[in-house]
Amino acid sequence: MSDLKIGIVTKEWPPAIYGGAGVxxxxxxxxxxxxxxxxxxxxxxxxxRTDAFGYSTPDGFADSNPAVQALATDLEIASxxxxxxxxxxxxxxxxxxxxxxxxxxxxxxxxxxxxxxPLRPWKAEQLGGGFAISSWAEKTAFESAAAIIAVSDAMRxxxxxxxxxxxxxxxxTIRNGVDTASFTxxxxxxxxxxxxxxxxxxxxxxxxTRQKGLAHLLRAWKDVPKDYGLVLxxxxxxxxxxxxxxxxxxxxxxxxxxxxWWIKDMLPHSxxxxxxxxxxxFICPSVYEPLGIVNLEAMACETAVLGSRVGGIPEVVxxxxxxxxxxxxxxxxxxxxxxxxxxxxxxxxxxxLKAYGLAGRMRAMELxxxxxxxxxxxxxxxxxxx
Numbered sequence: 220m221s222d223l224k225i226g227i228v229t230k231e232w233p234p235a236i237y238g239g240a241g242v243x244x245x246x247x248x249x250x251x252x253x254x255x256x257x258x259x260x261x262x263x264x265x266x267x268r269t270d271a272f273g274y275s276t277p278d279g280f281a282d283s284n285p286a287v288q289a290l291a292t293d294l295e296i297a298s299x300x301x302x303x304x305x306x307x308x309x310x311x312x313x314x315x316x317x318x319x320x321x322x323x324x325x326x327x328x329x330x331x332x333x334x335x336x337p338l339r340p341w342k343a344e345q346l347g348g349g350f351a352i353s354s355w356a357e358k359t360a361f362e363s364a365a366a367i368i369a370v371s372d373a374m375r376x377x378x379x380x381x382x383x384x385x386x387x388x389x390x391x392t393i394r395n396g397v398d399t400a401s402f403t404x405x406x407x408x409x410x411x412x413x414x415x416x417x418x419x420x421x422x423x424x425x426x427x428t429r430q431k432g433l434a435h436l437l438r439a440w441k442d443v444p445k446d447y448g449l450v451l452x453x454x455x456x457x458x459x460x461x462x463x464x465x466x467x468x469x470x471x472x473x474x475x476x477x478x479x480w481w482i483k484d485m486l487p488h489s490x491x492x493x494x495x496x497x498x499x500x501f502i503c504p505s506v507y508e509p510l511g512i513v514n515l516e517a518m519a520c521e522t523a524v525l526g527s528r529v530g531g532i533p534e535v536v537x538x539x540x541x542x543x544x545x546x547x548x549x550x551x552x553x554x555x556x557x558x559x560x561x562x563x564x565x566x567x568x569x570x571x572l573k574a575y576g577l578a579g580r581m582r583a584m585e586l587x588x589x590x591x592x593x594x595x596x597x598x599x600x601x602x603x604x605x
Contacts, residue, residue, distance in 0.1 A: 222258060223304050223305065223604075225304065226260050226262060227248055227260065227307050228262045228263075229241070229263050229308070230312035231264075232245070232261060232263035232264075235265050243395055244309050246398055250396070262300065264312065276291060285349055293316035294319060303324075306327070307329045308328065311356050315356045321363070329364065329599065330361060333370060334430075335509075336358075341429040368392075368596070369390055370395050373533075375390050393595045393599070394534065396587045397518075397519050399583055399587075399588070402520055402583075407489070416448065416497070417448070421449055421450070421501070422449070422498035422517075422522075423436060424452040424513050425513055426455045426457065427456035427461055433504065435558065437469060438468065439558035441472065444566075447563075451469065453483070491516075495522050496522065500565055501513075501523065501542075502558075503527065510531035511526065514526055514532060514535045518582060521579065522579065523579065524579060525565060527544065527547045528545060535587075540575070540582075
């Protein structure tokens, strides 16, 4: 077979990685580069750099809506994609770059669907009028793509429901992976001491966004026994409203509980794995989650997971084997009550949590390796070129 030249287009690239999509792009790229005959160039937002082709917001758009800035950057990126065999874009921020390059240079455009704008109406708080633009960009690119990679079966169903004009035959499930050599149990107790964390604790890791359900967790925690601590590795609020709401909820808990620790800055990798490993329970209270790489990362660190039964989470967390799942049907009070009950019950059973954690690492290693993800992705590249 001839060599493949792939152009990856992404908003996020180190050090500016703030979500699961960015983690996915980095680790997929690293895995693709280990395959003989596959050459990968990364085109990213964020300005010039040495490890990728980086693009700044074009002159004249500094004061534009963020969605308009993204489209302007996409046009700049598209003009530099001539010569690749396949362009592979990630998130709506980058989709139009792939779409324009596909039209201009007659090359296949593959999209990884990490989330869907129609299922995230709260994004209007973050983007304002730009939400209509991001929704248009995603719909246009998805309906014209040569193939769409859904990161879970649930996401594949969501893609087809949100965009019924898409031919189901061009939507493929290739689940996210986790680097189990990088995310592995790390029993460095000096890290918890550094942040003042003591005693038994559960942990939340993620951005402050309505999607991740952190406000639900904080309200649920009011009725969790005070013996159990909670570490919140949470920052980068999507918008002022949710940031303010979460901040007030954390302050209210801290008024009566000394064992609520809020780490606002992104943790270095070694510290993250240590904090994850030290936790007895990882909590993922998302109200929308295409897959949830954070759950895989916790499992790889041998930490039991309590997740909401939404999106692709049930495809990662095996209920009653690597953790447990709580139903979410849109009723906040019902969801929060269920979270309180599950957290209280699980934290009272440390031996069960340890067994869930051991099973979680085994599941992560056996089913979610990046090597198999990369190989399946290359197979799809060759398919759209056939």
